[in-house]
Amino acid sequence: MTSKLRSLAAAAASVVLLLSIAACASPAPTPSPTATGESSLSVTTDAACTGDSGVTVVVDASAFEGESQETCVIADETIGAADALALAGVETEGTEEYGDQVVCRVNGVPAEDTAIPAEDGSDYFETCAAMPAAFAYWSLWVKPAGGEWGYAQEGLSTLQLEPGDAVELLFTLHGEPAAPTT
Numbered sequence: 001m002t003s004k005l006r007s008l009a010a011a012a013a014s015v016v017l018l019l020s021i022a023a024c025a026s027p028a029p030t031p032s033p034t035a036t037g038e039s040s041l042s043v044t045t046d047a048a049c050t051g052d053s054g055v056t057v058v059v060d061a062s063a064f065e066g067e068s069q070e071t072c073v074i075a076d077e078t079i080g081a082a083d084a085l086a087l088a089g090v091e092t093e094g095t096e097e098y099g100d101q102v103v104c105r106v107n108g109v110p111a112e113d114t115a116i117p118a119e120d121g122s123d124y125f126e127t128c129a130a131m132p133a134a135f136a137y138w139s140l141w142v143k144p145a146g147g148e149w150g151y152a153q154e155g156l157s158t159l160q161l162e163p164g165d166a167v168e169l170l171f172t173l174h175g176e177p178a179a180p181t182t
Contacts, residue, residue: 052164
């Protein structure tokens with residue numbers, strides 16, 4: 001009877017180990033719908049895309065937090081900007097008044113309790129209630145394949161990107177940087 005209990009305990013431990021390993025493994029990329037309704041896999045890498053291999057997503061908070069990140073979302077068809085950001089792991093927060101049409105925070109920056117130095121020397125705290133301050137805000141830029149950076153003419157929810165395009169969320173503090181540098 002003792003050897004049977006040991007065998008059962010060993011089998012149970014093996015099952016638990018296998019389940020633990022499976023839980024720690026990276027999840028497989030999930031299919032995302034395309035314009036034709038078919039599914040294509042979208043995978044991200046931690047660098048800018050080369051050629052028309054996908055859409056480059058840039059988040060530049062260097063004017064405020066000192067960090068900038070580039071991610072390639074591999075796509076062979078048109079993808080929405082909001083979808084590209086989500087696949088790149090970028091989280092945006094809108095405002096109470098304008099919803100997702102105005103980006104207030106990107107990946108938690110600026111945090112509500114972070115003092116932002118205003119032009120008059122006072123501290124400003126972004127609450128995301130209405131339009132962000134004119135001296136400290138996120139702007140949305142788009143760069144068509146082979147083109148130059150330009151200020152986006154529409155918001156994240158409607159902006160469509162083609163393979164080879166790039167999109168950037170740029171935090172501008174006191175007018176700097178005024179445009180993307182990549």
